[in-house]
Amino acid sequence: MGVTSLLAIACSLVLTARGQSPTFSRTSSGDGRCMYSFTVPSPAEERCSEPGEALRAVRELQRERAAQRGELESMGQRLRLLEGRLGGREDAETGKLRADKADLLRRLQAAEQENARLRDGRCPGHRDSARDSQQLARGGRQDFFNVPSRKRAPSGREASKWNFESTGYQELKSEIITEIPASKLAPQSESGGTSQSPDCGMLEWVGEPVTFQKADSIVGRYGVWMKDPEPVPPHSTEHIWRINTVGTDIRQLYEYQDLDQFMKGHTSKVYLLPEPVESTGATVYRGSLYYQKRKSRTLLRFEMKSETILVRKDLANAGYRGVFPYSWGGYTDIDFAVDELGLWVIYSTSQAYGAIVISKLDPSTLEVEQTWATAIRKRAVANSFIICGVLYTINSYSNQNAVINFAYNTNTNSSKALAIQFENRYRYNSMVDYNPAEKKILAWDNFNMVMYDIKLTKM
Numbered sequence: 001m002g003v004t005s006l007l008a009i010a011c012s013l014v015l016t017a018r019g020q021s022p023t024f025s026r027t028s029s030g031d032g033r034c035m036y037s038f039t040v041p042s043p044a045e046e047r048c049s050e051p052g053e054a055l056r057a058v059r060e061l062q063r064e065r066a067a068q069r070g071e072l073e074s075m076g077q078r079l080r081l082l083e084g085r086l087g088g089r090e091d092a093e094t095g096k097l098r099a100d101k102a103d104l105l106r107r108l109q110a111a112e113q114e115n116a117r118l119r120d121g122r123c124p125g126h127r128d129s130a131r132d133s134q135q136l137a138r139g140g141r142q143d144f145f146n147v148p149s150r151k152r153a154p155s156g157r158e159a160s161k162w163n164f165e166s167t168g169y170q171e172l173k174s175e176i177i178t179e180i181p182a183s184k185l186a187p188q189s190e191s192g193g194t195s196q197s198p199d200c201g202m203l204e205w206v207g208e209p210v211t212f213q214k215a216d217s218i219v220g221r222y223g224v225w226m227k228d229p230e231p232v233p234p235h236s237t238e239h240i241w242r243i244n245t246v247g248t249d250i251r252q253l254y255e256y257q258d259l260d261q262f263m264k265g266h267t268s269k270v271y272l273l274p275e276p277v278e279s280t281g282a283t284v285y286r287g288s289l290y291y292q293k294r295k296s297r298t299l300l301r302f303e304m305k306s307e308t309i310l311v312r313k314d315l316a317n318a319g320y321r322g323v324f325p326y327s328w329g330g331y332t333d334i335d336f337a338v339d340e341l342g343l344w345v346i347y348s349t350s351q352a353y354g355a356i357v358i359s360k361l362d363p364s365t366l367e368v369e370q371t372w373a374t375a376i377r378k379r380a381v382a383n384s385f386i387i388c389g390v391l392y393t394i395n396s397y398s399n400q401n402a403v404i405n406f407a408y409n410t411n412t413n414s415s416k417a418l419a420i421q422f423e424n425r426y427r428y429n430s431m432v433d434y435n436p437a438e439k440k441i442l443a444w445d446n447f448n449m450v451m452y453d454i455k456l457t458k459m
C-alpha cells in the first residue's frame, strides 16, 4: 500500500471521527500534512456552587462521557489499524505520517484524560493532573508493598466540591460507585500483604492497577520497568530500571535509586546499551539486564556493574521481528520472565506452529535447560507472565475488563482455563511482568507504569 493511500487513511480517520462530541477537524498545512484539531467541548458552567446547577453539569458530563467513549473506541481501533499498516517501514515519507500519527495520539491521550476527568465527575472548571498525582501520592514508599487494593469511591474532598445535599446527587453518586465491578474488590487478606512468605501458589486474584509514573513523551508510550528480585551489590531491591521502547535505536536504560526517585523522575544513572533493544521483553535479574537484540533472536545478558555484555546466545528457532508477537504487536516475539524458580523466556517457533514455547534458562550462560510447548497461540494473547513455574496469559491489551484466561503449569505439563479479572486501565498495555520478590505484577499501560497486587492460593 502506497504512502498516499496511507495518508488517506489517516485523514479519513479524522473525518469519520467527526461527531457531536468531541469534534475533530483537519486542515492541510500546505506541504500535504494533515493538521488535526481535537476539541472537547467544556460544559458551560464555570462554578458549581448551586446544587441544581452542579447537578445539571454532572448530567451533562455523563452524557458527554458516553458519547466520547464511542468516539474514542472507534478512533483507537482505526489508529491501531494504521499502526499495523505502517509496520516496520522507516523512510522520509512514513516519517511524516508517523509525526501525524504521533500528533493524533497525543490528542487521543488528551481526550482520554478528559474522559477520565468526566468519569470522575469533577467540577468542569477544575483543571486536572489531580488523578495521577493523587495516585502517586497515595503510593508513597511505605505503600509499595501495600498498595491500595480497592478503587476509592469519590473522596469526601472531591464530593464536597459539589457542595450539595440534594437526593439527586445521592443518586448520581451511587451511579458512579456502581461502575466498580464487584469482582474487582479484594477478597479479605489475612496476611496483610507483607509478602514475606516465599510460598508458591496458583494465581487467584489480581488487584487494581496503581500508577507510579507516567511517561511524558511519545517515546514512552510503550516500555518496560523492572526491579531486581535478586539484586547484587551495588544494587538493592529498592532500585528500579526503565526503558522507553518507542523508536528504532533503543539503547538507554534508566536507573532510579528507589521508588521515590522513580516517581519524581530523578535518574541516578543512564546506561548506554552496546546493542539496541527490541520491544518490551527485557528483565533484570541478579545484576544483569536480559534482553533481546533488535531485529534478531539473539538473547543478551548485560551486566550492569561492568556495563558490558557478558553473554550472547541465539534462541534456537525463535520467531522474531513480528513473526510471533503478542496480539498488540510491537515485535513482542521474545519475552523474558523471572519467577521464584529463576529465568525463563517465552516465545514461539514455526515447529510449534505459533503456539507459546517456554524455555528455562541458565541465567549465567543463557543455555536452555528445558523447554515446554504449550497449545496457546502466542498471537492470540496480549501478554503473559510466569509465577511459580506457571505461565499465565491475558486475553486483551486494550479492554479495561480483560481476563487472565489460561494457565500452563510447567511443573505438571498441564493447562487450565481461567477467568481472573485484569484491568488495562489506560487501554494499551505493552508489558506485563511478575516480580517474585514483591509478589506483584508490574506493567506499562499506555505511558503509565503501573503495579498490581496479586493473591495466590496453595497449589
Ligand SMILES: *[C@@H]1O[C@H](CO)[C@@H](O)[C@H](O)[C@H]1NC(C)=O
Pocket (backbone or CB within 6 Å): 370, 371, 372, 373, 411, 412, 413
Ligand atoms: C514435562 O515436559 C517436559 C518437557 O517436554 C519433560 O521434560 C518432563 O519430563 C515432563 N514432566 C512431566 C511431569 O510430565
